[in-house]
Amino acid sequence: xxxxxxxxxxxxxxxxxxxxxxxxxxxxxxxxxxxxxxxxxxxxxxxxxxxxxxxxxxxxxxxxxxxxxxxxxxxxxxxxxxxxxxxxxxxxxxxxxxxxxxxxxxxxxxxxxxxxxxxxxxxxxxxxxxxxxxxxxxxxxxxxxxxxxxxxxxxxxxxxxxxxxxxxxxxxxxxxxxxxxxxxxxxxxxxxxxxxxxxxxxxxxxxxxxxxxxxxxxx
Numbered sequence: 427x428x429x430x431x432x433x434x435x436x437x438x439x440x441x442x443x444x445x446x447x448x449x450x451x452x453x454x455x456x457x458x459x460x461x462x463x464x465x466x467x468x469x470x471x472x473x474x475x476x477x478x479x480x481x482x483x484x485x486x487x488x489x490x491x492x493x494x495x496x497x498x499x500x501x502x503x504x505x506x507x508x509x510x511x512x513x514x515x516x517x518x519x520x521x522x523x524x525x526x527x528x529x530x531x532x533x534x535x536x537x538x539x540x541x542x543x544x545x546x547x548x549x550x551x552x553x554x555x556x557x558x559x560x561x562x563x564x565x566x567x568x569x570x571x572x573x574x575x576x577x578x579x580x581x582x583x584x585x586x587x588x589x590x591x592x593x594x595x596x597x598x599x600x601x602x603x604x605x606x607x608x609x610x611x612x613x614x615x616x617x618x619x620x621x622x623x624x625x626x627x628x629x630x631x632x633x634x635x636x637x638x639x640x641x642x643x644x645x
Contacts, residue, residue, distance in 0.1 A: 431467070432474045434640050442627045442634065449628035454618070457504050459637030465490050467641060472498040480525075480635050482507030484516045491520070506587075506616075506635050508562045511535040521547050525587045525616050525635075528552040528564045530575055537579035548584045550616045551576065553606065555599045556591035563588065566606070573610055585614025585632060596622040600629040 439456060446453045457480040460468045468479070468490075477500045481487035487503065495501045505521040514535035517524060527533060527549045540546045551572055554563030564572045569586070576583050586607045590599035600617050607615055618626020620639035627634065 445624040445627035451630045454631040480504040480506040484513045515539040525550040526552045550587035552587045555588035587616035
């Protein structure tokens with residue numbers, strides 16, 4: 427596992443760089459998605475110098491990351507899973523970036539937590555880019571109003587995040603998200619996962635969220 431994940435990291439990083447260059451974009455930040463993986467599995471990447479990681483759940487991250495952060499300074503932790511409003515304060519305390527802001531109740535909870543703590547993690551608005559019932563994210567048409575609400579509440583919104591429909595060509599969805607971000611004056615795009623990160627990099631992703639391509643398939 428040790429050598430595997432580190433060699434995969436080198437491969438994926440090179441592919442991202444190449445794809446971004448083809449699309450004439452900057453190489454995106456690689457978020458190593460460490461959800462469901464324990465500290466021993468994560469440590470080889472930390473030893474190799476990687477410092478950007480993503481988790482889906484607040485509780486899981488709280489259980490393993492404080493010790494790892496103490497041992498490896500400079501870690502940036504990204505929350506990439508759906509966030510319940512009642513976990514907003516914990517998320518603000520633990521994470522450096524939150525990718526899944528998608529509804530007024532969550533905006534209010536995050537704003538309150540940020541005001542109380544004085545800590546203001548960067549945030550992405552999640553867009554339901556494929557209009558799928560089962561997915562989080564605000565509707566495409568509601569995104570400008572959601573952005574306005576988030577900014578009015580004092581949330582530092584830096585970009586848009588989306589997960590395209592599974593099994594379809596991701597490129598049109600990534601292109602649409604990029605167009606939306608340009609129109610809204612947002613610089614960052616959190617898009618692309620293990621199966622489509624090269625397409626995302628070519629189309630201007632600033633952050634890609636990669637799990638199985640680094641750690642292998644989850645059990």
